[in-house]
Amino acid sequence: MADPLKNGDSGLAGTREDVPANEPLILIEMIQRLKVRDVMTSELAAVERTDPLRVAQSLMKNKKISGVPVKEGGRFLGLVSINDIIQALEGGYIDDPCHKHMSTKLVVLEDDMPLSFALRYFNKYHYGRFPVINREQQLVGIVCQRDINRALLIELTQEFNRLESESVSHCVPEDPFNLYVLREFPVAKYDFENAGKAANMIRKVLKEKKFPLKDIRRVAVAAYELEINLCVHSDGGVLTWRMSKGRVEITASDSGPGIEDVEWACKDGNSTAIEWIRSLGFGAGMGLVNVKRVADEFEIHSKPGSGTTVRAVVFVEPRSTDHRQHDQN
Amino acid sequence: MMELSQIIRTCNLKSVVVHEEEIEIKGFYTSDLLSDVMAHCPEESLLITVQNHANTIAVATLVGVRAIVIVHNRAVPDEMKLLAEREGLALLTSSDDQFTLSCRIGGLTDNFE
Amino acid sequence: MTILEVTELLDGRILYKGEAAEVDFKHVVASDLMSDVLLVDEEDILLLTSLASDQVVRTAQIIGAVGIILVNGKLPPSSMAEIAAELGITLGRSGYSKYDACVAIHEALKK
Incomplete structure (x- = not known):
């Protein structure tokens, strides 16, 4: 030796x-x-x-x-x-x-x-x-x-925290479309006290970055409905906010219990929510319909017994607004 | 107090289930919370709501609602129609939202009172 | 018309005065279902609701409402006023039923 x-x-x-x-x-x-x-x-x-x-x-x-x-x-x-x-x-x-x-x-x-x-x-x-x-x-x-x-591990965590705070708050201010974000928000079952916080936080950041108000509203509505869905229907899950070059992607994924009939669940007025959830002002079967309405791209995958993933994409670039208005007419 | 037929005509309501248009409406209530309807909705009234759900008929029957208007033109599920038939309740839809329809009907009652 | 004026009109009172209290609202939404509220595409909304829950405040913020008036004599849970303060959303309450509140606001707007 x-x-x-x-x-x-x-x-x-x-x-x-x-x-x-x-x-x-x-x-x-x-x-x-x-x-x-x-x-x-x-x-x-x-x-x-x-x-x-x-x-x-x-x-x-x-x-x-x-x-x-x-x-x-x-x-x-x-x-x-x-x-x-x-x-x-x-x-x-x-x-x-x-x-x-x-x-x-x-x-x-x-x-x-x-x-x-x-x-x-x-x-x-x-x-x-x-x-x-x-x-x-x-x-x-x-x-x-x-x-x-x-x-x-300690160093890496500090490094990630630094990168994350930079990506959200110290991004090039004059061009918000360069804003790059990847964030995850855990959502617990029936946690109505905290449900909505993620959506409000996303809205706040987009507002600070001065995105068009109409687009911010669309992102916020999609995020909020998906967050509430996780809270009401899933055993708990994660809301993910991805954003790059004006493409905002909100994904809600959970590990159960899954949806029996996805097509049925996406129709206005259909809901499996129980009465006390309805009494909180949710569960009227409008959530997924709402998400679909505001999103430029919408995707849902579910299997009973396993989980559900819903992905909504909203383009916040100015040119996408024309495209959307066209769709609405 | 006014007749249902009057409201249907002036407010452009679409009839889904109507047994008798010539019924008297003595009060109005706007709510989407069934517990609220149960607690406060006046008798022999018209209920303005977004709740297109069979439960709405059940609660309405309990408190003596005579007609229900579903706003936003939301589709009425068959189960709800059947229950309205059976309970003898008028079921209508409107393209207005709760505020606008309330205002419209409010305007009518002013003229009639 | 501002939410402060409406609250007075409805013999109500303001529980929290937020940023947009003096802003003229352009649209009124009278609903107890938050998904229904989220359907609205208008700006500067006054939200009339008989739902006394924290989620009402969060929903109001999502749609950028000028404020909330809780009707039907509903009492907000203390957390609701706290969240309103935290998010800067004006919160008022009134004993009017939602229907009567709608009609009264409509009358006042006509003048």
Whole structure:
């Protein structure tokens, strides 16, 4: 095994080839930018070189870890693994000091190496964890794959949040047709308190972007009816708002219970809504008819026992309005 | 108070089920909430509603409505027609919405009172 | 005519005064079915309804209504006024029946 402390010069350039060609750019950027110290666990359990192996064993048991670093005055010396403990128990030397049996030929990471370097080590050496040292060879942390996964997930979430808020509110203001949106709103069954919030939010954003009022109304009505439908008829589902280049697509999809007769359900006045829903002002069998009326494209798929997907598309580009008025005449 | 025939003619209503045009209408009510109709609709009245549903006939019968007008020209389901026949209720449709038809009839009652 | 004037005409009172309270409405919708309300293509709508529910306010916002008058003496649940305030929609109430409210508004508009 190569001495890792002298191995740091293989460096950044070599890491790129480990990244598959189809890896998203955002991830590549992230693993180059993050350092090992950003993801490592720094509060770590360690033993002193003179501690008996039994101390390492009980640390492993209590902290549920499979390896304990051995240090002397902060300096990293080696690692005691579960394997070492098993052998000590078998050989009857569990009370020997750690330094006598620890592994010293170890691969370690330095805290200012990029994360890509750590990933490369995990691929290369198939160890569960790597001790992390600083320039002074002091033990400062330990990294396992779980640490990396967690750090990447947190980073990715932040990145997505940033992108999402940019796509909605910081888009090129002078041309609203460049507005690109992908948003999902979960809708719970019978949650009348919140039903309609998604539609109102969509309407608000489109209004801020100064789309034509008539088109905003069409999008809002379609979104609202579909949102209410999810609330009234489905076991819960998701309302998705996709938008790009003036094409607004609202999709309601649920996983049940499905519609027996789709054609019947799309006819004015037909409804399976129960009386108390009707008393809330819904369930008069006008919902899908309304969506169809305002949409430029309408599509419904359903199977009893599985789910229903309804897709409505509204073009908010100025030229589409002529086309729609033509349809209405 | 006015005759149903008068309202049908002046407000351009379409008859779906009408047994007798010469009946007296003594009150008017506009609602789409059947619970409301049940609670507040006057007797021997005409009900303006968007609810093209057999339940509307059932509730109307209970409170003594004499005629129902379905607005927006909404299609009347067969079940509703049958029930209206059986209960002896007049069932009509209008191309107006609730507000416009209420105003029209309101204008008529002014002239007659 | 504004929703404030109508509320006065119908011996009602304003529960929340929103952004469009002073705007002249161009169209009146008198319905209790929200899908029915969503059918309307007009702008600056006054919504008369006897449905006292939060969804009325959300629907009013979707169609860009100037405001809502709750008729038939219906009392709104407290959440309804809260949502009206949150969305800036004027909300009034009156003891008039919807039919009588329609006729009264029509009379006033004729003058």
